[in-house]
Amino acid sequence: MRQFTAVVNPTAGGSTGAATLLQLARLLREGGAGLDTEYSHSLAHAQDIARRAGERGRIVLAVGGDGMAGGIGGALSGTGTVLGLVPAGRGNDFARALGLPADPAALARVLLDAAPRPVDTIEVESAAHQRTVVLGSVYAGVDALANRHANQARLLRGAASYYAGGLRAVTTWRAADYRLTVDGADHTHRGYTVVAANSPYYGSGRLIAPGAKVDDGLLDVVLIRAAPRRLFFALMNELKTGAHVHRPEVRVLRGRELRIESARPVPYGADGEADATLPVTVRIRPGDLPMLY
Known part of the structure; x- marks a missing residue:
């Protein structure tokens, strides 16, 4: 046994x-x-x-x-x-x-x-060329700031801490200018966040990347563009169901490797733990971990 x-x-x-x-x-x-x-x-x-x-x-x-x-x-x-x-x-x-x-x-x-089934993992390479591997997602922008606030919360747990952290982050966030390279193709993006997702979920049940699969060998790259704060709060609400991806302010790319840079210091996180500053490079590692599920 x-x-x-x-x-x-x-x-x-x-x-x-x-x-x-x-x-x-x-x-x-x-x-x-x-x-x-x-x-x-x-x-x-x-x-x-x-x-x-x-x-x-x-x-x-x-x-x-x-x-x-x-x-x-x-x-x-x-x-x-x-x-x-x-x-x-x-x-x-x-x-x-x-x-x-x-x-x-x-x-x-x-x-x-x-029976064990293989899932993909994400390799994360920092600006100092230090490499770590995580499972769920890497996110750069307001959500990384929100996660930092949630981790500092002492009186709230679960989704409540993430929601409170999100409110605090959004009220002070200024749209950032990003430079992205997805599988060698360059993109520009101005907005709230860039999320490289292996898992559909982050932030305690928020369906950030509804099309993401843990075993397809691809990252779903979700971009949320600059928008009035009232619209961003509506987007946050739609993360419960994944309906946000149908809005014109949201764009989804797919690829195996992503480089994220920014014109100003922008925080990024990974699986609720890493707390660093762009640039970062993320790569999918297909089928690299057998899991029971």
């Missing part, structure tokens, strides 16, 4: 996350699986635990939110180690993209019985 190592972010999910893991552990062991649990004190520590477990042939379970999923998924990308997710964070957007159930019993069945 399957042998799992659960790598836990102890700050994710609070008591709810702990209760979910306890139920899941019991169900996995009742199903005949072996399970070890290790608690991380940083993302780098979690990545080290995951790599060592993979080298021993174990299936790694990332227990936490999108930062944990992306960090561990990135560390395991290209190694052949199988990854499973236990959604226990604020956003859980990559788990949502995979259609993973929140119910522990249903999730246990997936982890015990599903």
